[in-house]
Amino acid sequence: xxxxxxxxxxxxxxxxxxxxxxxxxxxxxxxxxxxxxxxxxxxxxxxxxxxxxxxxxxxxxxxxxxxxxxxxxxxxxxxxxxxxxxxxxxxxxxxxxxxxxxxxxxxxxxxxxxxxxxxxxxxxxxxxxxxxxxxxxxxxxxxxxxxxxxxxxxxxxxxxxxxxxxxxxxxxxxxxxxxxxxxxxxxxxxxxxxxxxxxxxxxxxxxxxxxxxxxxxxxxxxxxxxxxxxxxxxxxxxxxxxxxxxxxxxxxxxxxxxxxxxxx
Amino acid sequence: xxxxxxxxxxxxxxxxxxxxxxxxxxxxxxxxxxxxxxxxxxxxxxxxxxxxxxxxxxxxxxxxxxxxxxxxxxxxxxxxxxxxxxxxxxxxxxxxxxxxxxxxxxxxxxxxxxxxxxxxxxxxxxxxxxxxxxxxxxxxxxxxxxxxxxxxxxxxxxxxxxxxxxxxxxxxxxxxxxxxxxxxxxxxxxxxxxxxxxxxxxxxxxxxxxxxxxxxxxxxxxxxxxxxxxxxxxxxxxxxxxxxxxxxxxxxxxxxxxxxxxxxxxxxxxxxxxxxxxxxxxxxxxxxxxxxxxxxxxxxxxxxxxxxxxxxxxxxxxxxxxxxxxxxxxxx
Numbered sequence: 031x032x033x034x035x036x037x038x039x040x041x042x043x044x045x046x047x048x049x050x051x052x053x054x055x056x057x058x059x060x061x062x063x064x065x066x067x068x069x070x071x072x073x074x075x076x077x078x079x080x081x082x083x084x085x086x087x088x089x090x091x092x093x094x095x096x097x098x099x100x101x102x103x104x105x106x107x108x109x110x111x112x113x114x115x116x117x118x119x120x121x122x123x124x125x126x127x128x129x130x131x132x133x134x135x136x137x138x139x140x141x142x143x144x145x146x147x148x149x150x151x152x153x154x155x156x157x158x159x160x161x162x163x164x165x166x167x168x169x170x171x172x173x174x175x176x177x178x179x180x181x182x183x184x185x186x187x188x189x190x191x192x193x194x195x196x197x198x199x200x201x202x203x204x205x206x207x208x209x210x211x212x213x214x215x216x217x218x219x220x221x222x223x224x225x226x227x228x229x230x231x232x233x234x235x236x237x238x239x240x241x242x243x244x245x246x247x248x249x250x251x252x253x254x255x256x257x258x259x260x261x262x263x264x265x266x267x268x269x270x271x272x273x274x275x276x277x278x279x280x281x282x283x284x285x286x287x288x289x290x291x292x293x294x
Numbered sequence: 295x296x297x298x299x300x301x302x303x304x305x306x307x308x309x310x311x312x313x314x315x316x317x318x319x320x321x322x323x324x325x326x327x328x329x330x331x332x333x334x335x336x337x338x339x340x341x342x343x344x345x346x347x348x349x350x351x352x353x354x355x356x357x358x359x360x361x362x363x364x365x366x367x368x369x370x371x372x373x374x375x376x377x378x379x380x381x382x383x384x385x386x387x388x389x390x391x392x393x394x395x396x397x398x399x400x401x402x403x404x405x406x407x408x409x410x411x412x413x414x415x416x417x418x419x420x421x422x423x424x425x426x427x428x429x430x431x432x433x434x435x436x437x438x439x440x441x442x443x444x445x446x447x448x449x450x451x452x453x454x455x456x457x458x459x460x461x462x463x464x465x466x467x468x469x470x471x472x473x474x475x476x477x478x479x480x481x482x483x484x485x486x487x488x489x490x491x492x493x494x495x496x497x498x499x500x501x502x503x504x505x506x507x508x509x510x511x512x513x514x515x516x517x518x519x520x521x522x523x524x525x526x527x528x529x530x531x532x533x534x535x536x537x538x539x540x541x542x543x544x545x546x547x548x549x550x551x552x553x554x555x556x557x558x559x560x561x562x563x564x565x566x567x568x569x570x571x572x573x574x575x576x577x578x579x580x581x582x583x584x585x586x587x588x589x590x591x592x593x594x595x596x597x598x599x600x601x602x603x604x605x606x607x608x609x610x611x612x613x614x615x616x617x618x619x620x621x622x623x624x625x626x
Contacts, residue, residue, distance in 0.1 A: 066367060071384050072365035075594065075604020077358065078393055084385035091378045112373045136607045192617060193610025285372035285430055292488050294372035
């Protein structure tokens, strides 16, 4: 192999690894968020919201399946969606730490959802133009779903913020508590930069401007205050999680771990 | 899913209460006899209305309480495909609850009133949901047996004399039939799986068989509302007829799965061309009905907790709607 070919092969491998990591981040974020929403089914404040939250969960699990299947193909080690979902431990998950935060009350779930819906809205919109045609196709499908999710979560944010004194106080507290996790959403690392420069993923700085505008507009309509940006030391997308993810996975993976090799 | 024993609660309905014109009553019955649909604004005997409210709301309550035992496995479903299918299924049950509450509302009650009856323990729901889902196989068994029994019960209701109920049932039956196949497919996968999975499937069948056949309600001799409900075409087959049909369909399915029906006396009867089982232990059925099943308290408590915990959310939605309306009026 000539030095030039070897360099090119190395570059390809590095790009492939970055792509794998990037797709896992997207897939794991959808999976963990969908798993959290699944905890709500049957326990929501009204029947309509039960159906709505189940719908969101279903879409997110669907996105996770497409993304993890693709990740398994990129990796080339014959791991399918279930091997990736059920047989990795927390440090090998790369979801945003916000997705794994507990449901809390309905207001807390809505705020978490709204922050991530608005993030997915920008990321999937950008990915539709991806040079990676598989990602572009998945994003096009997911974007349609995310528009609905965002309408649901921002609608509830406004209703709760502009509802009663109690609901206003509860939802403002949720915004204040979860805001620190947003610093991770648009902080690019080497994977994000490599994806953006290859034309595979959108630039996070452009996405952040648009996300931030959505935040301001919705918070204003909800009569809520935007907290100051807070640096946050943990980074789910690098596999550094909060204490919550371990429990999410213990529950989700229980059968696959107890009965190794069984088909379900 | 469906509610059993719809006709074991409440008072024996009377055909026409005093004051209702005999001519109205006659015309009503002749329309029912001619298989015409009765619609919300049509005249109907009060007892017919009350019977339907009770039956439809019990059915609706069963759907939403029924979300709980299966919802119990959403976070632990063993593959992403199973998880997605289960979420969709439980969501369907909630949707069935919604159509049914809407159908009941056409009879002059509100969903909140009906909810109140459920939460206060006045209204009943199907006892089957007072049993626990202990392993993943229970999710399969519920789909296969409980939804299978539900279909037997519900197909005839698609031809019920009350239009809104009959139409709601058409859609519900299509979805239930899909659920039943999904449940059977879970059981088939387990039955063809490892020894531990086969054992899991057999134990689930052991747990769910008797409660499932009790879903059809007491034997015809014991069931007090059957005759009037049949005249009104709210009900078209007796509890025992439907139960027999279910047993005849289900036993060969268990054989196909290589599982054993937990009834030592079960046999094929050549003369009647039916499977004949051993006697049903109605004392268990009655105990569960009276609130002493394994999960009666937990199910009702879960519904109450969700309702209480959601109160501030519902109040916020109303307050915001009122503020928005006031702002619109002010702007106009």
